[in-house]
Amino acid sequence: MQEKECLKNSKKQRLNTIVRIISENSVETQGQLTKYLISEGFDVTQATVSRDIKELRLIKIADRGDKYRYALPGKESNVDIRTRYTAVLTHAVITIQNASNLVVVKTIPGSAQGCAMAIETLDFDRVVGVIAGDDTVFIAMNNEKEAAAFAKTLMECVN
């Protein structure tokens, strides 16, 4: 029992290290990550890194300049947020209408929350509040005029 937790700890350390490495560096491939790990003293191959990434549920995202990089899921937002959310809006929005001081956006099923988040994050001017169901987003503006203007802005945004 003298080496009880040796391998286990080593793996845990490695997983933690992977999270740190991809947080601190732009890691484009598993091969690159493997090199980072080796340089920190871990004896590891791409195969294991692939398994680790699966276990950590890391994701590979399109980054600036035609590159890809690994990231923590849900954390990719800090990079290139505008492009990303614009893309989400562009492809998920079906219709945009304005009614009184509301703008009503219909989306493909399940995408309303994502669109709402996109709209909030993109921080369009004068948005008072946003609420989303499954395929519908309500955006509250100060008045009818602003709602109309915002609907137009949104339409331009999604093409």
Add this chain to the structure above:
Amino acid sequence: MQEKECLKNSKKQRLNTIVRIISENSVETQGQLTKYLISEGFDVTQATVSRDIKELRLIKIADRGDKYRYALPGKESNVDIRTRYTAVLTHAVITIQNASNLVVVKTIPGSAQGCAMAIETLDFDRVVGVIAGDDTVFIAMNNEKEAAAFAKTLMECVN
């Protein structure tokens, strides 16, 4: 100018369709997505699908049952929370003890609330309730045996 927007529209339609398809189905590979698109009348190859996925900034995430699937970015934030909370626990927890059906966690000052939230969010099995002061967390389990087991789990979690 007679065919002004023909290709453009076709691509946009395809991108929209891709978002819909991955929203409605569990799409594991680009090859599979290509087949879906072909079955909907798009004349497309894996190479183009790869480019579309990059443009849409879709992500491939680890799914249940050793599978992968494509998803819209920003929809999987719960996993990141997990990683982050594990880190919180790892760095803030000082001691873990069990007394009767309680597990008592001592933390660095001011971190108990955070640890409590982490424990709740991580949703360890059979936790009945969690309460936190400034540097102490009480975790209520159903009985002494479960408290002992949970204390052990927690210890492993924080290393």
Add this chain to the structure above:
DNA sequence: ATAGTTTTTGCATAAATATTCAAAAAATAT
């Protein structure tokens, strides 16, 4: 301790994905 079980890992390779390059289509300018 020893035997049995589970987990982790590397190697080799299968599978999947990204990209180069050239051609065609589309958009733009004249």
Add this chain to the structure above:
DNA sequence: ATATTTTTTGAATATTTATGCAAAAACTAT
């Protein structure tokens, strides 16, 4: 219209990632 530039695409292929399998390590029970 024609010429020019930009965008889109497929085929082939390079690159990257995932996995079957066997061996080793770690854990568990006795």
